[in-house]
Amino acid sequence: xxxxxxxxxxxxxxxxxxxxxxxxxxxxxxxxxxxxxxxxxxxxxxxxxxxxxxxxxxxxxxxxxxxxxxxxxxxxxxxxxxxxxxxxxxxxxxxxxxxxxxxxxxxxxxxxxxxxxxxxxxxxxxxxxxxxxxxxxxxxxxxxxxxxxxxxxxxxxx
Numbered sequence: 001x002x003x004x005x006x007x008x009x010x011x012x013x014x015x016x017x018x019x020x021x022x023x024x025x026x027x028x029x030x031x032x033x034x035x036x037x038x039x040x041x042x043x044x045x046x047x048x049x050x051x052x053x054x055x056x057x058x059x060x061x062x063x064x065x066x067x068x069x070x071x072x073x074x075x076x077x078x079x080x081x082x083x084x085x086x087x088x089x090x091x092x093x094x095x096x097x098x099x100x101x102x103x104x105x106x107x108x109x110x111x112x113x114x115x116x117x118x119x120x121x122x123x124x125x126x127x128x129x130x131x132x133x134x135x136x137x138x139x140x141x142x143x144x145x146x147x148x149x150x151x152x153x154x155x156x157x158x
Contacts, residue, residue, distance in 0.1 A: 005068065005132040008140030011050045012147060015041035027096025035154040039102055042151055043095030046144050047109050051088030055081045070123070070131030080116075087112060103157050110145035117141030 018041050019025065025032070025040035032040070057065045058081030066073040087109050094105035117138050123129040 005136040006139075007053070008046065008050050008137060009143060011046040012042075012140060012143050015045040016147070018045075025095065026092075033155070035151055036099065039099070039106075039148075039151040039155055039157075040095045042144065042147055043091045043102065043105060046140065047106065047148070048088050048091030048095060050140070051084045051091060051109070053088075055085035055088060057081070058084065065133070068131060068133035069137075070127075070129040070134050083112065099155065099157055102155075103152060106148040106152060110148050113141045114145050 016038065019034065019038040022034075022037075023041075025037045026044050027040055028037060058077050062073045062077055062081075066077055071077065087105075090105045091109060094101040120129075120134050120138055120141065123134055
């Protein structure tokens with residue numbers, strides 16, 4: 001398994017670690033709580049930077065990324081990349097702004113990821129696609145939405 005397939009999950013863990021050890025998140029304000037920091041880091045790293053990396057992988061490195069997932073390169077893969085770019089930019093901007101921006105951006109990213117994860121599970125069950133990029137991505141596809149839900153509930157935004 002290539003290390004690259006674990007990078008999305010690594011950014012998720014890193015966001016939690018940074019917040020819990022008290023590293024100031026991008027866009028932090030003096031009265032941020034630990035949970036505010038968790039949410040800012042989640043939006044910035046796995047919800048922002050990782051989605052932008054997904055855009056690059058699904059467009060610039062489309063053939064290699066498709067092969068890693070067990071797909072054939074096609075136009076829909078580019079659309080995944082374009083949607084990822086929008087979600088990534090929104091994540092970075094939301095994390096650096098007011099908490100009112102967090103719920104809508106987290107909801108959009110979570111819906112995208114949970115449905116993508118469900119599709120990966122379907123491909124495993126139906127097509128026996130156990131490629132590294134189709135399986136290990138589930139840590140991110142379900143881990144980030146769960147993390148968003150925990151953090152949003154804890155800051156009182158959900």
